Amino acid sequence: xxxxxxxxxxxxxxxxxxxxxxxxxxxxxxxxxxxxxxxxxxxxxxxxxxxxxxxxxxxxxxxxxxxxxxxxxxxxxxxxxxxxxxxxxxxxxxxxxxxxxxxxxxxxxxxxxxxxxxxxxxxxxxxxxxxxxxxxxxxxxxxxxxxxxxxxxxxxxxxxxxxxxxxxxxxxxxxxxxxxxxxxxxxxxxxxxxxxxxxxxxxxxxxxxxxxxxxxxxxxxxxxxxxxxxxxxxxxxxxxxxxxxxxxxxxxxxxxxxxxxxxxxxxxxxxxxxxxxxxxxxxxxxxxxxxxxxxxxxxxxxxxxxxxxxxxxxxxxxxxxxxxxxxxxxxxxxxxxxxxxxxxxxxxxxxxxxxxxxxxxxxxxxxxxxxxxxxxxxxxxxxxxxxxxxxxxxxxxxxxxxxxxxxxxxxxxxxxxxxxxxxxxxxxxxxxxxxxxxxxxxxxxxxxxxxxxxxxxxxxxxxxxxxxxxxxxxxxxxxxxxxx
Amino acid sequence: xxxxxxxxxxxxxxxxxxxxxxxxxxxxxxxxxxxxxxxxxxxxxxxxxxxxxxxxxxxxxxxxxxxxxxxxxxxxxxxxxxxxxxxxxxxxxxxxxxxxxxxxxxxxxxxxxxxxxxxxxxxxxxxxxxxxxxxxxxxxxxxxxxxxxxxxxxxxxxxxxxxxxxxxxxxxxxxxxxxxxxxxxxxxxxxxxxxxxxxxxxxxxxxxxxxxxxxxxxxxxxxxxxxxxxxxxxxxxxxxxxxxxxxxxxxxxxxxxxxxxxxxxxxxxxxxxxxxxxxxxxxxxxxxxxxxxxxxxxxxxxxxxxxxxxxxxxxxxxxxxxxxxxxxxxxxxxxxxxxxxxxxxxxxxxxxxxxxxxxxxxxxxxxxxxxxxxxxxxxxxxxxxxxxxxxxxxxxxxxxxxxxxxxxxxxxxxxxxxxxxxxxxxxxxxxxxxxxxxxxxxxxxxxxxxxxxxxxxxxxxxxxxxxxxxxxxxxxxxxxxxxx
Numbered sequence: 001x002x003x004x005x006x007x008x009x010x011x012x013x014x015x016x017x018x019x020x021x022x023x024x025x026x027x028x029x030x031x032x033x034x035x036x037x038x039x040x041x042x043x044x045x046x047x048x049x050x051x052x053x054x055x056x057x058x059x060x061x062x063x064x065x066x067x068x069x070x071x072x073x074x075x076x077x078x079x080x081x082x083x084x085x086x087x088x089x090x091x092x093x094x095x096x097x098x099x100x101x102x103x104x105x106x107x108x109x110x111x112x113x114x115x116x117x118x119x120x121x122x123x124x125x126x127x128x129x130x131x132x133x134x135x136x137x138x139x140x141x142x143x144x145x146x147x148x149x150x151x152x153x154x155x156x157x158x159x160x161x162x163x164x165x166x167x168x169x170x171x172x173x174x175x176x177x178x179x180x181x182x183x184x185x186x187x188x189x190x191x192x193x194x195x196x197x198x199x200x201x202x203x204x205x206x207x208x209x210x211x212x213x214x215x216x217x218x219x220x221x222x223x224x225x226x227x228x229x230x231x232x233x234x235x236x237x238x239x240x241x242x243x244x245x246x247x248x249x250x251x252x253x254x255x256x257x258x259x260x261x262x263x264x265x266x267x268x269x270x271x272x273x274x275x276x277x278x279x280x281x282x283x284x285x286x287x288x289x290x291x292x293x294x295x296x297x298x299x300x301x302x303x304x305x306x307x308x309x310x311x312x313x314x315x316x317x318x319x320x321x322x323x324x325x326x327x328x329x330x331x332x333x334x335x336x337x338x339x340x341x342x343x344x345x346x347x348x349x350x351x352x353x354x355x356x357x358x359x360x361x362x363x364x365x366x367x368x369x370x371x372x373x374x375x376x377x378x379x380x381x382x383x384x385x386x387x388x389x390x391x392x393x394x395x396x397x398x399x400x401x402x403x404x405x406x407x408x409x410x411x412x413x414x415x416x417x418x419x420x421x422x423x424x425x426x427x428x429x430x431x432x433x434x435x436x437x438x439x440x441x442x443x444x445x446x447x448x449x450x451x452x453x454x455x456x457x458x459x460x461x462x463x464x465x466x467x468x469x470x471x472x473x474x475x476x477x478x479x480x481x482x483x484x
Numbered sequence: 485x486x487x488x489x490x491x492x493x494x495x496x497x498x499x500x501x502x503x504x505x506x507x508x509x510x511x512x513x514x515x516x517x518x519x520x521x522x523x524x525x526x527x528x529x530x531x532x533x534x535x536x537x538x539x540x541x542x543x544x545x546x547x548x549x550x551x552x553x554x555x556x557x558x559x560x561x562x563x564x565x566x567x568x569x570x571x572x573x574x575x576x577x578x579x580x581x582x583x584x585x586x587x588x589x590x591x592x593x594x595x596x597x598x599x600x601x602x603x604x605x606x607x608x609x610x611x612x613x614x615x616x617x618x619x620x621x622x623x624x625x626x627x628x629x630x631x632x633x634x635x636x637x638x639x640x641x642x643x644x645x646x647x648x649x650x651x652x653x654x655x656x657x658x659x660x661x662x663x664x665x666x667x668x669x670x671x672x673x674x675x676x677x678x679x680x681x682x683x684x685x686x687x688x689x690x691x692x693x694x695x696x697x698x699x700x701x702x703x704x705x706x707x708x709x710x711x712x713x714x715x716x717x718x719x720x721x722x723x724x725x726x727x728x729x730x731x732x733x734x735x736x737x738x739x740x741x742x743x744x745x746x747x748x749x750x751x752x753x754x755x756x757x758x759x760x761x762x763x764x765x766x767x768x769x770x771x772x773x774x775x776x777x778x779x780x781x782x783x784x785x786x787x788x789x790x791x792x793x794x795x796x797x798x799x800x801x802x803x804x805x806x807x808x809x810x811x812x813x814x815x816x817x818x819x820x821x822x823x824x825x826x827x828x829x830x831x832x833x834x835x836x837x838x839x840x841x842x843x844x845x846x847x848x849x850x851x852x853x854x855x856x857x858x859x860x861x862x863x864x865x866x867x868x869x870x871x872x873x874x875x876x877x878x879x880x881x882x883x884x885x886x887x888x889x890x891x892x893x894x895x896x897x898x899x900x901x902x903x904x905x906x907x908x909x910x911x912x913x914x915x916x917x918x919x920x921x922x923x924x925x926x927x928x929x930x931x932x933x934x935x936x937x938x939x940x941x942x943x944x945x946x947x948x949x950x951x952x953x954x955x956x957x958x959x960x961x962x963x964x965x966x967x968x
Contacts, residue, residue, distance in 0.1 A: 094815075097822050100629055118625040126625065127618050130831060134614035141602040141610065143801045145584055176660055176825035183824060192676050192698070208823040214676070317627045318830035331578075338581050339692040340667060341660035345829045346802035347614060 004039060005046035012047065016056055016067055027057055027065040053260035055225065055397050058290045068290065075384055078392045078405040080229065083219035083437055085236050087195040090211035090434040096204050099416065103425040109448070109457040112416075112425035114203070114253055114401050115317055116447040120371055122364055125355060126316050133350035140347045146337045148174025148323075149349040155356035156323055162362075163285070165299035165307070167325045173333055174323050174344045178283040179205050181308035181324035183213075184340065185279045186244065188306065188332040190215055194243040197236060197276075199228055201403065201432035201441070203253040206246055206281070210434070217434035218242060224394045224403065227252060227259035230266050237274055244277050250294045251284035254403040254432055254443040256396020258294050268303040275304075277329070282309045283322075286365050288398035289373040298325060306333070311352055313399075314365065319348035372400045372447060379446035382455060386462035388469065400447035407469045410440045418464050424457045488523060489530035496531065500540055500551055511541055511549040537744030539709065539881055542774045552774065559868055560876045562889040564713065567703035567921055569720050571679040574695035574918040580688050583900065587909040593932070593941040596900075596909035598687070598737055598885050599801055600931040604855055606848050609839060610800050617834035624831045630821045632658025632807075633833040639840035640807055647769070649783035649791070651809045657817055658807050658828045662767040663689050665792035665808035667697075668824065669763045670728065672790065672816040674699055678727040681720060681760075683712055685887065685916035685925070687737040690730055690765070694918070701918035702726060708878045708887065711736060711743035714750050721758055728761050734778045735768035738887040738916055738927040740880020742778050752787040759788075761813070766793045767806075770849050772882035773857040782809060790817070795836055797883075798849065803832035856884045856931065863930035866939060870946035872953070884931040891953045894924045902948050908941045 015021055028036065033044040048065050051057045057065045103112050110117075133140065147153060153169040160167050175181040182205070190196060192214035198206060200219035210217050218240055221229040228247055236242065247267065249259040259267070271278050280297045288294055298307035306329055310322030321344065326333040355361065379402060380393055392405035406412065412428035419426050429441030448454060499505055512520065517528040532549050535541045541549045587596050594601075617624065631637060637653040644651050659665040666689070674680060676698035682690060684703035694701050702724055705713040712731055720726065731751065733743040743751070755762050764781045772778055782791035790813055794806030805828065810817040839845065863886060864877055876889035890896065896912035903910050913925030932938060 094819055097630065097819050100822070104629065115627060118622045121625050123621040123625055127621050130618035130624070131615050134611045134618065137607040137611050138602045140614070140802045141605050141607055141800045143599060145588065146581070176829070177827075179823070180825035187696070205823070205826070208819075212671070212820055212823045316625045318624045318827075320825065320827060320829040335578055335581050335692075336696055338584070339663070339689070339696045340824070341664035341804065342689070343661075343802075343804060345660070345804040345832050348829050348831065 005043045006050060008037060008039060008043065008047040009050040012051060013056060021067045023067050025067045026063075027067065029064055050260070050262070052290075052292065053262065055258065055290070058292065060291055075380060075395065076392045077224050077394055078403060078441070080221055080223040081200050082221050083200040083433065083435070085218065085220060085232060087216040087218045087240055088435050090207045090217050092430060092436050093204060093208045093211050096208065096431050099425070099427070099431075102420055105423065107423055109424045109453055111444045111448060111457065112427045114313075114445050114447075116313060116400065117449045119449050120368055120447055121316055122360075125360065125364075126319070126351065129351040129354045130347065132354055133347045136350060140350065142346065143343040144174070144346045144349055145343050146173055146334045148172070148344055149346065149353060151357070152321075152349045152353035155353050159356065159361070160325065163293050163296065165296045167298075171327070171330055172323050172325050173330070173337055174321065174349055175310075175337060176320045176322065176341065176344050177312050178281060178308050178310035178322040179209070180340065181310070181322045182206060182246070182279065182281060183209050184324060184333050184336045185306040185308055185326060185329075186210070186213055186215065187336050188326060188329045189244045189277045189279075195240050197233060197242045197245040198434070199247060199252060199255075201254055201429065201438055202246070203248070204431045207431070207434055219434055222252075222255060223257065224255045225257050226263055227255070227257050228263075228267065230263060230270060233267070234270055237270065237276070242276055244279055245271055246279040246281065247297075248281040248284070249297060250282055251287060251396060251398030253284065253399065254394075254401050256394050256399050256401060256403070258288060258397045261295050264295060264297050265300055268297050268300045268305070272302060272304060277304045277306060279306045279308065282307060283313055284399040285309065286314050287369055287372055287400070289369060290397060298327070304328065314368065315352060315355065319352060320345070321348050321352050369398075372398075375400060375446040375448075375450065376402065378450060379444060382458045383444070386458040388462065388466055401443055401445050404442050404444060406440045406442065406465055408440055410465055410468050412439060412442045415442065415461070415464055415468065419461060422460055424460060426461070489527045490534060492521060492523065492527065492531040493534040496535060497540060505551045507551050509551045510547075511551065513548055534744075534746070536776070537746060539742065539774070542776060544775055559864060559879065561708050561878055562876045562887060562925070564707040565684050565705050567684040567705060567917065567919070569702065569704060569716060571700040571702045571724055572919050574691045574701050576914060576920050577688060577692045577695050580692065580915050583909070583911070583915070586904055589907065591907055593908045593937055595928045595932060595941065596911045598797075598929050598931075600797060600884065601933045603933050604852055604931055605800055606844075609844065609848075610803070610835065613835040613838045614831065616838055617831045620834060624834065626830065627827040628658070628830045628833060629827050630657055630818045632656070632828055633830065633837060635841070636805075636833045636837035639837050643840065643845070644809065647777050647780065649780045655811070655814055656807050656809050657814070657821055658805065658833055659794075659821060660804045660806065660825065660828050661796050662765060662792050662794035662806040663693070664824065665794070665806045666690060666730070666763065666765060667693050668808060668817050668820045669790040669792055669810060669813075670694070670697055670699065671820050672810060672813045673728045673761045673763075679724050681717060681726045681729040682918070683731055683736060683739075685738055685913065685922055686730070687732070688915045691915070691918055703918055706736075706739060707741065708739045709741050710747055711739070711741050712747075712751065714747060714754060717751070718754055721754065721760070726758075726760055728763055729755055730763040730765065731781075732765040732768070733781060734766055735771060735880060735882030737768065737883065738878075738885050738911075740878050740883055740885060740887065742772060742881045745779050748779060748781050749784055752781050752784045752789070756786060756788060761788045761790060763790045763792065766791060767797055768883040769793065770798050771853055771856055771884070773853060774881060778882075782811070788812065798852065799836060799839065803836060804828070805832050805836050853882075856882075859884060859930040859934070860886065862934060863928060866942045867928070870942040872946065872950055885927055885929050888926050888928060890924045890926065890949055892924055894949055894952050896923060896926045899926065899945070899948055899952065903945060906944055908944060910945065
């Protein structure tokens with residue numbers, strides 16, 4: 001049912017797409033819009049919020065709504081995925097660790113793993129915080145049994161309140177990064193053999209988690225701008241005995257979309273109606289390019305959500321500090337954390353608590369979000385220049401990875417293998433699927449230190465792709481034309 | 485079949501027990517013994533080695549064999565356990581975390597968890613090593629993907645060679661403490677529903693691991709001086725489809741025995757004959773009171789052993805650094821480690837590598853082994869003074885916990901609960917059993933900072949035990965007598 005505000009929003013989208021409002025333009029104020037269209041102010045606000053959710057405009061504090069820059073309006077995006085929606089064991093994940101280890105080769109151009117180059121991280125601040133933490137001698141010698149260091153849990157609870165999701169510090173359990181949080185969440189709400197609904201494509205850490213726990217994956221079609229197809233999910237829930245759903249609603253890896261608020265509400269309601277818990281991975285939530293920090297499903301009243309996040313993409317991967325706010329599953333999650341490794345190391349917990357308490361986190365985020373936005377734009381530019389015409393690239397609204405659709409006949413495993421021989425690491429598409437779909441896709445991390453070697457590497461990748469597509473005469477023609 | 489050397493060994497034991505050789509006395513040299521008894525030198529050596537394995541004598545380098553001090557020759561030890569040998573799911577472990585968390589109460593007398601007081605640990609050296617590690621800024625920001633930091637794996641491999649168990653650094657996988665190593669080992673070699681043979685009593689972390697992984701425990705009778713009954717294990721393996729065996733051959737928790745070398749060889753052979761892997765937990769192996777570092781099963785040629793250990797009992801619990809040398813299960817273990825939490829925190833890995841490289845570890849161990857030996861002696865003394873007569877106490881040969889058998893009618897859960905109200909934590913016996921046996925047993929950690937509060941606490945515990953046994957007239961009589 002089209003509501004008044006959504007028709008109004010659609011109309012404004014048309015104006016933006018016609019170029020009547022250009023990136024950076026200020027939109028009419030809500031009072032003006034309301035008067036112009038003869039709608040209530042509430043409807044005008046709702047229409048703008050919808051446009052904001054859809055990534056067309058952004059609110060600037062005390063200044064109104066502005067049209068957002070779409071970095072590459074003419075770069076084609078991949079379509080929504082259309083996996084076969086049927087539970088399946090996860091296959092082919094053992095080789096991911098081999099790929100990851102290969103990226104440790106000295107001198108490698110690291111475009112594969114979603115690991116920020118240290119130049120994006122506050123290295124000096126971390127060093128200082130660690131040295132201060134090391135001085136708490138007696139404290140750091142001892143176990144910090146679950147739920148973890150109280151000062152860190154307090155800081156995390158404060159941060160969560162700031163992003164609109166208040167939780168009690170005692171409901172936060174510190175983990176060894178977000179991956180451990182996800183493993184604990186899955187173990188808390190499933191048994192081996194259970195079916196778990198997931199985005200498709202989704203990040204391989206989740207697929208490995210399902211594989212290692214003997215769970216079946218139910219891959220749900222996912223749109224590169226709005227995320228999980230709620231229609232497809234609804235149908236799948238009718239048909240299959242789903243025990244949990246995992247989503248990365250904010251700047252999902254690898255697609256980079258931010259699920260609109262309304263979708264988040266519908267997702268939560270859909271699952272709640274069937275008593276299915278949502279495992280929400282918000283590890284990229286702080287890294288959006290828009291002004292507004294996106295909302296989290298955990299904050300929706302009545303939601304049964306195990307919220308998982310970490311500081312691995314913002315402060316430091318190597319400190320291995322993540323957390324989970326598991327709601328009603330708290331007791332089980334604490335027990336499983338204790339069993340898994342008794343405690344998370346104390347010194348990184350104290351260092352991060354110190355860093356958060358000293359108050360620079362929000363300021364640092366503002367800076368690094370800009371850095372990542374520029375890194376993504378630069379990478380999309382370069383890929384557009386070096387890869388054959390017809391290449392489709394996502395335009396993420398946060399995070400630092402892009403998902404690239406290559407010509408149909410490209411085998412991205414073969415491409416990744418060849419790239420490694422030239423000391424370039426990329427992530428081949430099939431590792432983002434439980435059933436090794438996305439054969440002609442790759443994921444590229446943009447959070448690398450940019451230098452001429454990156455341009456050279458992308459040019460080399462472009463060459464390899466053209467060579468791969470060359471053998472078939474028809475595509476050779478296309479390729480030749482593309483190469484002009 | 486009694487061999488010549490074992491008859492000779494038995495004869496010498498009689499002499500020692502008669503007091504002909506007293507603690508600290510030097511035994512006759514092997515040449516003299518060989519000449520005196522008309523046996524070969526090899527037989528004399530074998531007899532002494534047997535006595536050494538059984539804990540009667542110890543070798544001192546270039547000086548011969550000496551009678552070992554038995555700290556409390558008149559303290560009775562608990563008998564070998566006699567659990568019903570039949571697979572069973574683990575029950576009752578959820579409450580352990582509650583007990584552990586209760587011990588975080590300020591001002592509590594901590595006799596429960598097997599956690600060394602920081603006064604036993606090299607706190608200053610750890611602080612310095614951490615500060616040095618923090619200065620490796622770029623390094624500590626990044627993931628150390630499995631198997632883990634090369635410099636730490638090299639140091640661990642060196643240490644393992646020194647203790648007679650050479651492994652390649654690439655076969656060592658760094659974990660978040662020994663508990664994670666054990667979890668990975670279990671996951672590598674079992675499926676939910678499988679049966680795992682374990683010591684009984686055994687430490688609750690292992691029981692929780694079995695519980696959380698849906699494994700069944702097969703509790704094997706265990707002797708407080710020689711460990712797992714190999715006869716009982718042999719029979720159990722005939723009868724039940726055992727998929728793995730877990731043992732803590734050196735200074736097992738809670739019993740504290742050190743399995744004689746010959747038993748280790750038989751254990752390995754018994755399992756090997758049936759293709760069953762051994763998960764060897766050697767977390768206390770460096771903490772023996774005898775001169776000689778005990779051997780490890782992993783070193784026995786052809787053994788299928790996943791060797792697990794950590795620095796949590798020697799250097800620092802809070803750094804959470806352990807490792808696993810999983811032999812032929814390496815690839816699976818690395819994958820599971822990656823899935824479990826991607827990597828262990830980098831900074832503690834570098835700090836421990838630095839500490840080991842700087843060479844003070846062996847010297848530090850010599851000191852702390854003496855500290856623990858004294859702590860155990862002091863605790864056994866105090867328990868003997870404060871607890872009712874008839875109390876039986878293990879006399880561990882390493883580590884820092886003692887296992888205490890109380891009068892039959894004592895409910896140690898009730899005792900632990902009452903003790904907590906007086907701010908004393910102890911570990912009740914049933915949490916060391918899959919089926920909540922050992923109701924009248926408790927485990928006490930001796931690695932506390934000794935002060936008058938400990939004496940007071942033990943006196944209070946003694947009083948509570950007497951009160952508990954009082955209500956039944958017969959036992960009251962006994963108790964009165966005991967209390968005299």
